[in-house]
Amino acid sequence: MSSSHDKPVDPNQVVLWSDDYEGHDVISTRTFGFWMYILSDGMLFATLFAAYGVLSYSHSYYTGPTPAQFVAPWYTFIQTMALFLSVLAYGFSMASLKTGSKAGVINGIIASMVLGIVFVGLDIHDVLRMISIGVTPEVSGGLSAFYALTQVHAAHIFVGLIWMLVMLYQILRKGFTEDVVGRLISLRMFWQFQAVMWVFIYVFVYLWGYMS
Amino acid sequence: MLVNVPGPWSPLLGRLALSEIPYTNPILAPLFVVIVLAGIALVAAITYYGKWGYLWKEWFTTVDHKKLGVMYIILGLVMLFRGFIDGLMMRTQQMLAVGPGDNGMKAMGAIHGYLTPFHFGQIYSAHGLIMILLAATPLLVGIMNIIVPLQIGARDMAYPYLNALGLWITAAAVFLIMISLFIGDFSHNGWFGYAPIFELAYSPGVGVDYWIWTLELVALGTTLGSINFLATVVKMRAPGMTWSRLPIFTWSAVSANIIALTSFPCLQVALALVGADRYLGTHFFTAGFGGNLMLYTNLFWLWGHPEVYFVILPAFGMISEIIPAFSEKPIFGYTAMVLATFAIAGVSWIVWLHHFFTMGMGPYVSTEFSIATMLVGIPTGVKVFNWAATMYKGRLTFSAAMLWAIGALFLLLIGGLTGMMLSIPAVNYMVHNSVFVVAHFHMMLLCIVYAVFGAVIFWFPKVFGFKLHEAWGKIMFWLFSAGTFLVFFPMFMLGFMGETRRLDWPFDPHWAVWFDVQEIGIVVYVLSVLAFLWMIYVSIRDRAHHRVGADAWGTSRSLEWLADSPVPFYNYAMVPHINARDEAAWRREHGLSESRPDHFAAIHMPNNTGVAVYIGALTFVIGFGLTWRIWWLTVAALVLTVLIMIYRSGKGDPGYVISAEEMEKLDRQSRQNMSDGQQHLPKGGGYTGGTVTAYSAAASDQRPQDTPPGNSRPLS
Amino acid sequence: MLKKAKLSHLRYLAIIPLLLLLNGCAKHSIWWIFNPKGVGAHASFIYMMIDVAVMLAIVGVTAILIVWFMWKYQKGKNRGTYDGKWEHSRKLEVAFWGIPIVAVAFLSWAVAIHGSFAVNPYNPTIITKHMKPKGDPIQVDVIATDWQWLFIYPQFHNMAVANELVVPAHTPVFFKLTSTAVTTDFFVPQLLGMIDVMPGMRTKDALESNNLGTYQGIAADYCGAGTSWMLFKTKVVSMADFKQWAHGVENSPNTMDYAQFNRFAEPYINVKDKTPVYGHVEHGLFNHLLLEVMDGKKWPLPMFMTENMFHYLKLQAAEHRA
Numbered sequence A: 001m002s003s004s005h006d007k008p009v010d011p012n013q014v015v016l017w018s019d020d021y022e023g024h025d026v027i028s029t030r031t032f033g034f035w036m037y038i039l040s041d042g043m044l045f046a047t048l049f050a051a052y053g054v055l056s057y058s059h060s061y062y063t064g065p066t067p068a069q070f071v072a073p074w075y076t077f078i079q080t081m082a083l084f085l086s087v088l089a090y091g092f093s094m095a096s097l098k099t100g101s102k103a104g105v106i107n108g109i110i111a112s113m114v115l116g117i118v119f120v121g122l123d124i125h126d127v128l129r130m131i132s133i134g135v136t137p138e139v140s141g142g143l144s145a146f147y148a149l150t151q152v153h154a155a156h157i158f159v160g161l162i163w164m165l166v167m168l169y170q171i172l173r174k175g176f177t178e179d180v181v182g183r184l185i186s187l188r189m190f191w192q193f194q195a196v197m198w199v200f201i202y203v204f205v206y207l208w209g210y211m212s
Numbered sequence B: 001m002l003v004n005v006p007g008p009w010s011p012l013l014g015r016l017a018l019s020e021i022p023y024t025n026p027i028l029a030p031l032f033v034v035i036v037l038a039g040i041a042l043v044a045a046i047t048y049y050g051k052w053g054y055l056w057k058e059w060f061t062t063v064d065h066k067k068l069g070v071m072y073i074i075l076g077l078v079m080l081f082r083g084f085i086d087g088l089m090m091r092t093q094q095m096l097a098v099g100p101g102d103n104g105m106k107a108m109g110a111i112h113g114y115l116t117p118f119h120f121g122q123i124y125s126a127h128g129l130i131m132i133l134l135a136a137t138p139l140l141v142g143i144m145n146i147i148v149p150l151q152i153g154a155r156d157m158a159y160p161y162l163n164a165l166g167l168w169i170t171a172a173a174v175f176l177i178m179i180s181l182f183i184g185d186f187s188h189n190g191w192f193g194y195a196p197i198f199e200l201a202y203s204p205g206v207g208v209d210y211w212i213w214t215l216e217l218v219a220l221g222t223t224l225g226s227i228n229f230l231a232t233v234v235k236m237r238a239p240g241m242t243w244s245r246l247p248i249f250t251w252s253a254v255s256a257n258i259i260a261l262t263s264f265p266c267l268q269v270a271l272a273l274v275g276a277d278r279y280l281g282t283h284f285f286t287a288g289f290g291g292n293l294m295l296y297t298n299l300f301w302l303w304g305h306p307e308v309y310f311v312i313l314p315a316f317g318m319i320s321e322i323i324p325a326f327s328e329k330p331i332f333g334y335t336a337m338v339l340a341t342f343a344i345a346g347v348s349w350i351v352w353l354h355h356f357f358t359m360g361m362g363p364y365v366s367t368e369f370s371i372a373t374m375l376v377g378i379p380t381g382v383k384v385f386n387w388a389a390t391m392y393k394g395r396l397t398f399s400a401a402m403l404w405a406i407g408a409l410f411l412l413l414i415g416g417l418t419g420m421m422l423s424i425p426a427v428n429y430m431v432h433n434s435v436f437v438v439a440h441f442h443m444m445l446l447c448i449v450y451a452v453f454g455a456v457i458f459w460f461p462k463v464f465g466f467k468l469h470e471a472w473g474k475i476m477f478w479l480f481s482a483g484t485f486l487v488f489f490p491m492f493m494l495g496f497m498g499e500t501r502r503l504d505w506p507f508d509p510h511w512a513v514w515f516d517v518q519e520i521g522i523v524v525y526v527l528s529v530l531a532f533l534w535m536i537y538v539s540i541r542d543r544a545h546h547r548v549g550a551d552a553w554g555t556s557r558s559l560e561w562l563a564d565s566p567v568p569f570y571n572y573a574m575v576p577h578i579n580a581r582d583e584a585a586w587r588r589e590h591g592l593s594e595s596r597p598d599h600f601a602a603i604h605m606p607n608n609t610g611v612a613v614y615i616g617a618l619t620f621v622i623g624f625g626l627t628w629r630i631w632w633l634t635v636a637a638l639v640l641t642v643l644i645m646i647y648r649s650g651k652g653d654p655g656y657v658i659s660a661e662e663m664e665k666l667d668r669q670s671r672q673n674m675s676d677g678q679q680h681l682p683k684g685g686g687y688t689g690g691t692v693t694a695y696s697a698a699a700s701d702q703r704p705q706d707t708p709p710g711n712s713r714p715l716s
Numbered sequence C: 001m002l003k004k005a006k007l008s009h010l011r012y013l014a015i016i017p018l019l020l021l022l023n024g025c026a027k028h029s030i031w032w033i034f035n036p037k038g039v040g041a042h043a044s045f046i047y048m049m050i051d052v053a054v055m056l057a058i059v060g061v062t063a064i065l066i067v068w069f070m071w072k073y074q075k076g077k078n079r080g081t082y083d084g085k086w087e088h089s090r091k092l093e094v095a096f097w098g099i100p101i102v103a104v105a106f107l108s109w110a111v112a113i114h115g116s117f118a119v120n121p122y123n124p125t126i127i128t129k130h131m132k133p134k135g136d137p138i139q140v141d142v143i144a145t146d147w148q149w150l151f152i153y154p155q156f157h158n159m160a161v162a163n164e165l166v167v168p169a170h171t172p173v174f175f176k177l178t179s180t181a182v183t184t185d186f187f188v189p190q191l192l193g194m195i196d197v198m199p200g201m202r203t204k205d206a207l208e209s210n211n212l213g214t215y216q217g218i219a220a221d222y223c224g225a226g227t228s229w230m231l232f233k234t235k236v237v238s239m240a241d242f243k244q245w246a247h248g249v250e251n252s253p254n255t256m257d258y259a260q261f262n263r264f265a266e267p268y269i270n271v272k273d274k275t276p277v278y279g280h281v282e283h284g285l286f287n288h289l290l291l292e293v294m295d296g297k298k299w300p301l302p303m304f305m306t307e308n309m310f311h312y313l314k315l316q317a318a319e320h321r322a
C-alpha cells in the first residue's frame, strides 16, 4: 500500500527535491482561510439562532411583550433592501476590479458603504424606538435573545463598514496589490455572508415573530 | 443597562481596590512574595546577561512556526505545573479534612482541612480550566505547530503572523488566570460553571468574570490557530504530498482543528451570553424572567464534548507516529486509521447530552444520546486494535517515547471502559458527579499528557538537534505512572463508595485511607516532576553527546525526519518531492537518505513583528478591564487594538528573500552543524529487504552507546 | 420493556465481575454503589455489571494482547518473526470494526434501552410495574435551598422535615423536586440515582426499598460553599414505624408558612446537621415557590458567604463546637 518496497529505485531517476515549487498562491490561500473564518462565524450565528429558538416560547417572554407586539416587518424590509443593494453595489465594485478600474471599485465600495450605513442607522433607530416603548433586553429571556441575535449581526455590519473604510484608503494609497485584492475578495465573502445571515434573521425573527 | 454590582465601584478603577489583594490570606500572600521574588530574579538575570534583545528579536517577535511551537510548549508545561500544584492542594485538603469533627486549621479560617470552601472551589475550577485549555491545548497546539508544516513539506504555516497572534492571545489568557490568584478571586463554580450559580446574585465577586474572559481569550486564540492549521494543510503541501500520503499526525491535526473551528464559537457565544447576564442584566440563563438555565448547559457541552476530542485526537496522532517508529513498521491500516479519526470527530458532535443525563429529559432522548456516545467506542477501538497490530510482527524498542505512548494506550483502555459505563444512563445516574467521573476523565486527559511527553521526547531532537536523556525519561515515566495509579485508582474506588466530586469536606471517615494513598501518589508525582527537571538539565548539560542527524532515531518514518536537526529556520533548503507515504522510511529503504539537493533556489520568508505581542498584551488589558469593570480601560484597549490592526494591515509585510547562493551556504552550514553528531547517527532501521542499502544488521548491533535508545537493550 | 425472565438471564453474564467485586466489598457498607439497597439502585447495579462484563472482555483481551506483543516482539530478543511490510489485512480490519460494532449493538439494546426505561426517574418501570399490590405510593415534595433540604409530605397533613428523609419500606415513594436557589442534585447512592434539582423547574424521581436502614443522602452537584454540608440521612423504616414517626411530626407545634420559609431559605451551612420538623406546611408552598422563582424571586448570597468567608466560617465553627 504505502511505499513500494520491492521495486528497486534508481537514485538518478527519482525526483527528491522539487525544483520549481515556489511556495503557494497567496490569494487562494488567504481566501481559503477566510472561508474557514466564515464557517466559524456561521457556527456563531447558528448558536445564537439556537439560543433564540430555545428562548422564543411564549413563556420566554415572561410578562413582557412578544415580537408580534413590537417588530415592524415593513420597516425591517427597508433594512433588508438596503443590505441587499449594498451587496449588489459591492458586487459591481468587484466587477470593476476585474477590469482594473480604480474609480469603479471605489465608487462601488462607497455606494455599498452608504447603504450599509443606512442599514445600521435604521437598526439604531429601531432599537431606540423599542427601548422607548420599554422593549429592553432586561425584560425577559426572550427579549435578551432577540437583542443578542439582531445586534450581533448589526455589530458585524459595523465592522464591515470600518473594513470598507480601510480598504478605500488602501486602494488609494497602494492600488491593487496582491494584499489589497485579497482583502477585497475576503470582504466580499464577509459582506455576502452577513446578507445571508440577515435573510435568516429577517425570516425567523422578524417575519415569523410578527406572525406568531 | 449596566447592572449594579454589589460593593463599591469607581469610574477610574472599577471594582478594583486594595482590599482585593488577598495579603491577609496565609496561603496566597507568601506565594505572592515568592512569585514576585522569582520574577525579579528572572528579570535581573536576563538583564545581567543582556538577553533582552535576544529574547525580543529571536523569540517574542518571531513568526517562525517552530519557535512559536516551542513557546506554546513551554507555556503549556508551566501551566501543567501550576495545574499540578492545584491538584496537590486539593488532595491535601481532602486528606486533612476527611471525617466528622472539627479538624480544621483555625489559623487559616477553615472548619475542615486548611482551605475555606470558597477557596477550595476556586482551586478545582482553575485546575480544570487550566489543565484542559491552558496546559493540554497549548501543548498540543505547540506540537502541531512544529510538526505539521514539517510533515507536509512547508516552510511555515499559511499565516505566520496569525500564528504568533494565536500564541500571544493564549499567553494573555494565561496571564489573566494567573493574576486572578493575586488580585480578586477566581470562579468557584467548576471549570464549566453551571447556571444559575454563576449569575451575579450567587457569585457576586469577580471570579466568574475572570473565568469568562480567560475562556474567551483561549477560545479566540485557538480558533485563529485552527484556521491556520486547516489552511496550511490544505494549501501548503509539498508536491507529491497527496491526501493519501498525509502522515497520520497531520490527519489528526486536520480533524481536531475542524472540531475546534466549528465548536469554539459555541463556547464563545455561551460565555458571551453569561457575560451579558452579569454585565447587562439580561435573562438568558436566569431561573426567572423567562430565562432558561438548561440552555447554558446545552450550549456549553455542545462545545465541551467536541473539545475533549479536539484534545485527544492530536494525542492519538502522536501515538500513531511514535508506535510505528519504534516498531519499525508502517502503521497498520492507514485508511482505517484516517476514517476512524474522522468518525470520532463526526460523532463528537452528537453526544453532548451525556454530560447531563440526570437533568431528567426522558428515556427516549437519553437512550439516543447513550447509543450515540457508545458509537465513539467503535472507531476508538479500531484505533487501539490498529496500534496493537502495528506492534504485532514488529521489532519493538522500548525507548522513553515508546513507553509513554504505550502507557497512553493503557490509560485509554481504562478511560474507555469507564467512559462506556458512564454513557449508560442507568449507570450514569449512580456515578454522575462522583469522583468516578473525575477518575474517568483523568485517565483520558492523562492519556493526552502521556502522548505529549512521548511526543516531546520523540521530536525534541528534531527541533534542538540533540536527544533528551533516555534513562531519566524512563525514570520519569515510571514515577509518573506510579503516581497516576496511586492517585486515580483510589478515585475509582471512592466513586464506588459514593464520594461525589468537589467536596471540600469529605464527610465519611471510611474514605480516609484512600485519601492517604492518593497523597502518597502525589508525593510520587512530585518526584516525577523532579525527574523531569533533572532530565532536562542533564540533557542540556550533555547535549554534545546526544547530537543527532536528520533521522534522529534511525527508524522514523514521516517527512519531517528529512529536515536537518535542528531544523533550520527555512525548514527545507529545497522543498522535498514526496514519493511515498512514509517518505523518510522510503528514502532510507532505498538508500536515498543521504541525498541532499544539489542546486538551490531563492526563497521568500516573512519578517518578524512585534505587533502580535502588542495585540496579545492589549487583549489581556481588555480581559482585565472587563473583569474589573474598568470601562475606560477596556474601550481604550479595544480601540487601540483595532488601530494597530489597521496599521499593520496598511503596512503589510513584504518579507525578505534569501538568494540561491545564500541558501547553498546556509545548507552547507546546517549540514556541517549536524555532522558533529554524525558518528552517533543511527543507520537505517525498519524494513530490511529489497533494495535497502543504508542498513547493516551487523553494524547496528555493535554501535556505541548513544545510538537509538535501547536499540537492543532490554526493557528497563 | 424488559421481561423479568430476560433480566435474570442477563444477570448470569454479570457473575464474573460480580463475584470479583462483591466478594470483599459487599460486607462493608461503604461500597455504596456495589451495595444497593433500593430497587432502582439495584437495577442500575445489574446493568453496570453487564456493561462491565462485556467491556472488560474486549478491553482486557486487548490489554493482554498488547502486553504479549510487547514481550514477543521486543527488538533483539528474537522471540517473534519480524515482518516490516505487514501493514494491512482485510480479515483483521473487518474484525477490528466488527467486534466493537457488535458489542455496541448489544450494549445499546441490553443496557442503554432497557436500562433507561427501567430506572427512568419519571416513570421507573422497575417500580411502577409492580405497584398495585403494594398500596398507595407516598408522595414527597423536595425543596432545595442554599444549603438545606426540605421534605414535605402532602399526604400527612403537609408535614415536613428538613435535612432528613424518612420513608417506609416496601412502598413506592414519588418525589417532586425543585430548588429555590441554584441547581443541585438529589442523590441517595444506595437507594436511587441522581436527579437534578433546579430553580423554577420541577423534576421527579422515585424510590422503593425493601431494606430497613439509614442511608446517606447527598447534594451531588456543586451549589456553593455549603455543598459539602448539604447532607441528609435517609431512613427506610417499617410501615408501622413510619406511621408512628409521621404521627409525631404531625403533632409538632412548628409550622412553616411562607414567611417562615423565607427565613429558612436564607443561605445557611448546616454544619450541626440540624433536622427541624414542621407539623404543617402552608398548602401549595411547593407550587407557589416554583412560580415565584420563575418570577425572579431570589435569596441571593451575601458577599461574605462567597469571597472572604473567614468571618462567616468563624461563626460556623463556633456553632460547630457548641
Ligand code: HEO
Binding pocket: B308, B309, B311, B312, B354, B355, B356, B373, B374, B376, B377, B378, B380, B381, B382, B384, B412, B413, B415, B416, B417, B418, B419, B420, B422, B423, B424, B428, B431, B432, B433, B437, B440, B441, B444, B445, B448, C055, C058, C059, C062, C099, C100, C101, C103, C104
Ligand atoms: C480527552 C478527553 C476525553 C475522552 C477521549 C473521553 C472519552 C469518552 N468519554 Fe469522557 N472523555 C474525555 C473527557 C471527559 N469525559 C467526561 C465525561 C464523560 C461522561 C459524562 C459523565 C458524567 O458527568 O456523568 C461520559 C458519559 C463520558 C463518556 C465517554 C466515552 C464513551 C468516551 C469514549 O470516547 C471512549 C472510547 C474508548 C474506548 C471504548 C476504549 C477503546 C475501545 C476498545 C478497546 C474497543 C471496544 C469498545 C467497545 C466495544 C465500545 N465521558 C468529562 C467530564 C467533564 C466534567 O464533568 O467535568 C471529561 C473531561
Ligand code: HEM
Binding pocket: B083, B084, B087, B088, B090, B091, B124, B125, B127, B128, B129, B131, B132, B135, B136, B189, B190, B191, B192, B435, B438, B442, B445, B446, B449, B487, B500, B501, B502, B503, B525
Ligand atoms: C497530574 C496530576 C493531577 C492531579 C493530582 C489532579 C487532581 C485533581 C483533583 C483532586 C480534582 C478534583 C476532584 C474533585 O472534584 O473532587 C481534579 C479535577 C479536575 N482535573 Fe485534575 N489532576 C491532575 C491532572 C489533570 C490533568 C492533566 C487534567 C487535564 C488535562 C486535569 C483536568 C481536571 C478537570 C477538568 C477537573 C474538573 C474540575 C472541576 O470539577 O471543575 N487534571 N483534578
Ligand SMILES: [Cu+2]
Binding pocket: B304, B305, B308, B351, B352, B354, B355
Ligand atoms: Cu463528553
